[in-house]
Amino acid sequence: MGLDDRKLAVLRAIVEDYVATQEPVGSKALVERHQLGVSPATVRNDMAVLEEEGYIRQPHTSAGRVPTDRGYRLFVDRLSRVKPLSPAERRAIERFLVGAVDLDDVVHRTVRLLAQLTRQVAVVQYPSLARSSVRHLELVPISTTRLMLVMIADTGRVEQRLVELPAPVPANDVTDLRRLVNEKLVGSRLSETPPLVQALVEESPPQLRPAMTTLSTVLLETLVERHEERLALAGTANLTRGGLLDFQGSLRPILEALEEEVVLLKLIGEAEPSTTRVLIGDENEVDNLRAASVVSTGYGPGATIVGGLGVLGPTRMDYPGTIATVRAVARYVGELLAQN
Amino acid sequence: MGLDDRKLAVLRAIVEDYVATQEPVGSKALVERHQLGVSPATVRNDMAVLEEEGYIRQPHTSAGRVPTDRGYRLFVDRLSRVKPLSPAERRAIERFLVGAVDLDDVVHRTVRLLAQLTRQVAVVQYPSLARSSVRHLELVPISTTRLMLVMIADTGRVEQRLVELPAPVPANDVTDLRRLVNEKLVGSRLSETPPLVQALVEESPPQLRPAMTTLSTVLLETLVERHEERLALAGTANLTRGGLLDFQGSLRPILEALEEEVVLLKLIGEAEPSTTRVLIGDENEVDNLRAASVVSTGYGPGATIVGGLGVLGPTRMDYPGTIATVRAVARYVGELLAQN
DNA sequence: ACTGGCACTCGACTGTACCGAGTGCCAGTC
DNA sequence: GACTGGCACTCGGTACAGTCGAGTGCCAGT
Numbered sequence: 001m002g003l004d005d006r007k008l009a010v011l012r013a014i015v016e017d018y019v020a021t022q023e024p025v026g027s028k029a030l031v032e033r034h035q036l037g038v039s040p041a042t043v044r045n046d047m048a049v050l051e052e053e054g055y056i057r058q059p060h061t062s063a064g065r066v067p068t069d070r071g072y073r074l075f076v077d078r079l080s081r082v083k084p085l086s087p088a089e090r091r092a093i094e095r096f097l098v099g100a101v102d103l104d105d106v107v108h109r110t111v112r113l114l115a116q117l118t119r120q121v122a123v124v125q126y127p128s129l130a131r132s133s134v135r136h137l138e139l140v141p142i143s144t145t146r147l148m149l150v151m152i153a154d155t156g157r158v159e160q161r162l163v164e165l166p167a168p169v170p171a172n173d174v175t176d177l178r179r180l181v182n183e184k185l186v187g188s189r190l191s192e193t194p195p196l197v198q199a200l201v202e203e204s205p206p207q208l209r210p211a212m213t214t215l216s217t218v219l220l221e222t223l224v225e226r227h228e229e230r231l232a233l234a235g236t237a238n239l240t241r242g243g244l245l246d247f248q249g250s251l252r253p254i255l256e257a258l259e260e261e262v263v264l265l266k267l268i269g270e271a272e273p274s275t276t277r278v279l280i281g282d283e284n285e286v287d288n289l290r291a292a293s294v295v296s297t298g299y300g301p302g303a304t305i306v307g308g309l310g311v312l313g314p315t316r317m318d319y320p321g322t323i324a325t326v327r328a329v330a331r332y333v334g335e336l337l338a339q340n
Numbered sequence: 341m342g343l344d345d346r347k348l349a350v351l352r353a354i355v356e357d358y359v360a361t362q363e364p365v366g367s368k369a370l371v372e373r374h375q376l377g378v379s380p381a382t383v384r385n386d387m388a389v390l391e392e393e394g395y396i397r398q399p400h401t402s403a404g405r406v407p408t409d410r411g412y413r414l415f416v417d418r419l420s421r422v423k424p425l426s427p428a429e430r431r432a433i434e435r436f437l438v439g440a441v442d443l444d445d446v447v448h449r450t451v452r453l454l455a456q457l458t459r460q461v462a463v464v465q466y467p468s469l470a471r472s473s474v475r476h477l478e479l480v481p482i483s484t485t486r487l488m489l490v491m492i493a494d495t496g497r498v499e500q501r502l503v504e505l506p507a508p509v510p511a512n513d514v515t516d517l518r519r520l521v522n523e524k525l526v527g528s529r530l531s532e533t534p535p536l537v538q539a540l541v542e543e544s545p546p547q548l549r550p551a552m553t554t555l556s557t558v559l560l561e562t563l564v565e566r567h568e569e570r571l572a573l574a575g576t577a578n579l580t581r582g583g584l585l586d587f588q589g590s591l592r593p594i595l596e597a598l599e600e601e602v603v604l605l606k607l608i609g610e611a612e613p614s615t616t617r618v619l620i621g622d623e624n625e626v627d628n629l630r631a632a633s634v635v636s637t638g639y640g641p642g643a644t645i646v647g648g649l650g651v652l653g654p655t656r657m658d659y660p661g662t663i664a665t666v667r668a669v670a671r672y673v674g675e676l677l678a679q680n
Numbered sequence: 681a682c683t684g685g686c687a688c689t690c691g692a693c694t695g696t697a698c699c700g701a702g703t704g705c706c707a708g709t710c
Numbered sequence: 711g712a713c714t715g716g717c718a719c720t721c722g723g724t725a726c727a728g729t730c731g732a733g734t735g736c737c738a739g740t
Contacts, residue, residue: 026733039683044734062690062733101561102501136480140492150490150498152480158490160498161442221441236576237595251591255577366702379714384703402702402721 003053007046009036011055012079014047015067019316022242024064069281069315072293076278076319083320085328089117093332100336103127103156107232110309110333115235117325120313123264123296126230127155127306127337129223130191137185139178139215144168149218153190155306155337161222169211177208177215190223229265233258238313246291246314253288258312263288268296268308276323281315291315295322299330301338309333343393347386349376351395352419354387355407359656362582364404409621409655412633416618416659423660425668429457433672440676443467443496447572450649450673455575457665460653461598463608463636466570467495467646467677469563470531477525479518479555484508489558493530495646495677501562509551517548517555530563569605573598578653586631586654593628598652603628608636608648616663621655631655635662639670641678649673 003011013034017025027040027047036043047065050056055071058064067075085093096113100106107124114122132153140148147163169177184200185193197216204212236258239251247254257263263286267279276297282290289312296310309330311322343351353374357365367380367387376383387405390396395411398404407415425433436453440446447464454462472493480488487503509517524540525533537556544552576598579591587594597603603626607619616637622630629652636650649670651662 024733028733040733041683041685041735042681045682048735058734060689060691062688062731064733135482136488138478138480138490140476140478140490142475142492148476148492148498150478150480150500152482152488152500156502158488158498158500160490160492162496234599237592237599240590240592240595250580252577252580255580259574259577364702368702380702381704381714381716382712385713388704398703400720400722402700402719404702 003049006036006038007050008074008079009034010043010046011050011067011071012075014050014056014065015071015075015079018066019318022316024059024066026064029064067316069283072280072315072319073283076280076323080320082327083324085324089325090328092117093329097332097336103158106156106333106336110329111232111234114309114311114326114329115238117329118311118313118322119235119241120238120311120317120322121233121235121258122309122311123268124232124309125265125269125307126232127153127157127300128269129153129157129159129228131155131189131300131304131306132157133187133189134185134193137178137181139163139174139181141171141174144170147174147215149215149222151223159222161218163215163218165214166210173208173211176205177211180204180208180212181215181219190228194220194224229261229269231261231264233264235311242314242316246316254292254312257286257288267294267312268310270308276327277310278319278323293317293319295319295326297326297330299333299337301334306337343389346376346378347390348414348419349374350383350386351390351407351411352415354390354396354405355411355415355419358406359658362656364399364406366404369404409623412620412655412659413623416620416663420660422667423664425664429665430668432457433669437672437676443498446496446673446676450669451572451574454649454651454666454669455578457669458651458653458662459575459581460578460651460657460662461573461575462649462651463604464572464649465605465609465647466572467493467497467640468609469493469497469499469568471495471529471640471644471646472497473527473529474525474533477518477521479503479514479521481511481514484510487514487555489555489562491563499562501558503555503558505554506550513548513551516545517551520544520548520552521555521559530568534560534564569601569609571601571604573604575651582654582656586656594632594652597626597628607634607652608650610648616667617650618659618663633657633659635659635666637666637670639673639677641674646677 010030013030013036014025017030017033027043030036030043031038031040047056051058051065054068055074056065057068059066093113096109100109107126111122111124114124132155134151135154136152138150140150142148145165145168147165148160149163150158150160152158181200184196188196197219201212201216239247239254276295279294281293284290284292284294292312293315294310294312296308298305298308300306310326350370353370353376354365357370357373367383370376370383371378371380387396391398391405394408395414396405397408399406433453436449440449447466451462451464454464472495474491475494476492478490480490482488485505485508487505488500489503490498490500492498521540524536528536537559541552541556579587579594616635619634621633624630624632624634632652633655634650634652636648638645638648640646650666
């Protein structure tokens with residue numbers, strides 16, 4: 001495509017100005033604010049080309065130009081450098097995450113921090129069970145026919161579930177059950193447990209069979225199938241910044257999408273190693289979010305990734321800044337998790 | 341106050357019409373839609389009195405009347421009867437809550453159900469720890485100097501927390517610790533545990549002292565002080581119904597308030613037995629919610645109350661319907677909890 | 681290849697006029 | 711004395727015309 005350096009510079013200037021002012025930017029204002037070294041007329045010619053190529057558009061015939069989703073995409077891919085974080089931000093992150101006492105706490109602090117720093121809606125996925133290993137399984141007798149199953153994962157997640165036994169099970173049988181499931185399952189990845197659980201039933205001594213069968217059902221259901229992902233959300237109030245200009249006046253679809261766990265997981269859960277993913281407007285597969293952009297990345301102790309986090313905001317967003325913040329927060333959270 | 345029956349009927353009609361149409365209601369429309377048996381002129385006189393008394397007001401000089409917060413209050417207190425639920429709603433409630441597998445599940449289903457039925461923002465408080473008793477405490481060794489403390493409450497809540505021991509503790513000491521804390525604490529109300537925990541430290545054998553001291557700190561912190569309340573929220577998208585008319589055009593303050601757990605707890609957490617509380621507009625102590633109304637009630641197995649739930653919406657709300665739904669849902673949840 | 685100039689477009693804003701829903705008041709009626 | 715019909719009045723909403731100005735596209739000139 002015939003986009004020389006100056007045209008790219010013009011595009012960059014348009015994006016930056018529009019993000020800052022939220023108003024269509026015209027050729028005259030552009031040359032004034034950026035040292036482009038050419039006249040407005042020249043810029044106008046460049047703009048005409050950029051518009052033809054679909055990178056910018058005019059809201060009305062006699063208005064300035066506004067970047068299109070495609071324009072933002074080019075900007076993000078080729079025209080922006082990730083901003084280094086300010087020392088203040090760096091300090092904020094550290095201060096915020098120090099003193100977290102458990103996983104819930106870490107996740108909640110993280111999501112609030114992210115919302116505050118980016119001034120957008122933040123989403124943090126709890127460490128995925130699929131990517132966790134069993135650290136310990138505990139069986140707590142509630143009554144003779146009821147057990148509370150508690151699973152502790154290496155990522156710090158703790159899941160529990162009530163087990164209704166088909167018949168009363170004496171205390172030392174519970175001890176045996178506990179020993180058996182732990183021997184078999186501790187250390188293995190959650191995603192790999194199904195065959196092990198199966199084996200567990202088959203190998204268990206006759207008098208434990210019925211109980212073990214029920215237990216295995218619950219195990220499979222809780223640990224693998226249902227519910228396995230959890231999310232935390234913060235900063236929805238930030239959607240109202242920028243008046244009603246962003247999101248074409250209606251928050252409705254956005255709020256709806258934010259209530260759908262499945263949707264959010266799709267957005268931030270598909271984390272590839274160490275990349276930051278940026279989805280701009282239309283690129284989004286969820287219809288409700290066609291007016292929004294999402295910046296997300298994976299996090300985890302060391303190089304492994306156990307979950308995703310990210311932010312959602314208007315397409316008119318400070319991409320370099322947001323990307324930098326999301327990355328930094330993810331890195332800190334990873335370090336924090338590594339300490340456990 | 342000189343409000344005869346007809347004036348009250350007029351107020352009721354105004355509230356009902358305004359809630360239904362969302363438009364200021366005039367004298368002529370009123371007599372047409374309700375059988376008041378008098379002429380518009382008479383209604384106008386009544387309206388003048390109602391306005392003088394502060395129950396209704398005119399948005400503009402030549403517009404119809406709109407109820408004030410005070411007017412809604414009178415309506416709720418004296419002019420409305422709780423609507424019986426439709427069979428369809430009744431069925432929806434039952435269907436929705438059947439099949440919940442654990443407390444998390446119950447709470448999430450409930451909050452969604454409530455949001456859906458009332459078409460407003462729903463809030464459900466998890467059973468309050470303060471009102472729960474200890475059913476079991478579990479100590480799971482993670483390493484020689486780390487324990488995972490898991491507390492199971494009679495209300496179904498499960499809380500966990502990592503304990504960093506000052507020195508390695510052998511396995512059978514952990515067993516002893518477990519036995520001691522359970523003997524002492526099981527069955528007692530969380531709010532009454534502090535002196536017991538204190539005693540636990542003092543009575544423990546010397547070699548367990550250091551570990552028990554640390555453990556007690558964590559116990560007190562986790563179970564009594566911090567974090568003790570949890571909430572679930574749903575239906576924020578409903579805030580956008582009714583365009584920008586409700587909430588005087590800005591969702592911002594509302595969304596902000598909804599992110600403050602403390603605020604929400606104050607709203608729905610102060611549950612008195614079996615009453616339904618209605619807070620209308622200004623009656624609300626939270627400034628951000630001056631444009632909203634809250635309908636809340638307590639729930640719990642049998643007659644005891646373990647937590648609160650409710651909905652938040654515009655002052656222009658179908659109070660009778662909302663009150664009925666909130667009550668019904670609370671009752672069903674109570675029954676569900678009683679089964680455990 | 682760039683620039684200055686110019687005619688043109690069209691949204692935003694302003695002022696005027698008009699319509700109609702709704703009111704308050706008053707004299708008249710049952 | 712309570713209610714009603716009638717009437718003058720208010721004022722928000724809408725429609726229309728006119729002006730202003732930012733911004734554009736195009737073209738001739740350097």
